[in-house]
Amino acid sequence: MKTTELPQPITAYFAADRQDPDAVGACFTADATVRDEGRTHAGRAAIRAWKAAASTQYRYTVEPFALEARDDVCTVTAHVRGDFPGSPVDLRYRFRLAQGLIASLEIGV
Numbered sequence: 001m002k003t004t005e006l007p008q009p010i011t012a013y014f015a016a017d018r019q020d021p022d023a024v025g026a027c028f029t030a031d032a033t034v035r036d037e038g039r040t041h042a043g044r045a046a047i048r049a050w051k052a053a054a055s056t057q058y059r060y061t062v063e064p065f066a067l068e069a070r071d072d073v074c075t076v077t078a079h080v081r082g083d084f085p086g087s088p089v090d091l092r093y094r095f096r097l098a099q100g101l102i103a104s105l106e107i108g109v
Contacts, residue, residue: 006067007074009097013105014062014078021051028102035106058084064093072096 006014009027016023025048028034034041034050041050060082068075074095081088094106 006064006076007069007095007097009100009102010074010076010093010095013095013102014064017051017062021048021055024048024051028105029098032102033104035104035108037107058082060084060087062091072098 013024013027016027025044028044028047030044031042032044032047034047036050036054039050041047060080062078062080064076064078066077068077074097076093076095078091078093079088080091089109092108094104094108095102096104
């Protein structure tokens with residue numbers, strides 16, 4: 001799958017994920033939530049902190065390869081490889097979009 005096939009806010013998220021926490025935070029609505037590894041991070045500041053912590057703890061790459069869209073939820077399956085336990089792994093990123101941004105993201109297997 002080419003990233004150009006993904007909706008623009010999702011393409012922007014995966015590009016920002018290779019950059020920095022501020023770029024990731026800018027992809028989300030002001031009251032967005034991210035659920036990852038059993039924790040929920042609410043609001044842009046918490047999302048930036050989540051990304052900053054993940055970036056310092058692990059180095060990884062993400063390669064999206066499938067997209068399923070239902071109603072207002074887009075599920076992207078991606079191959080994730082890095083220096084974290086269980087690597088490599090295919091993860092599902094469940095995005096809910098609103099106003100051209102990400103309103104919620106849930107990451108899981």
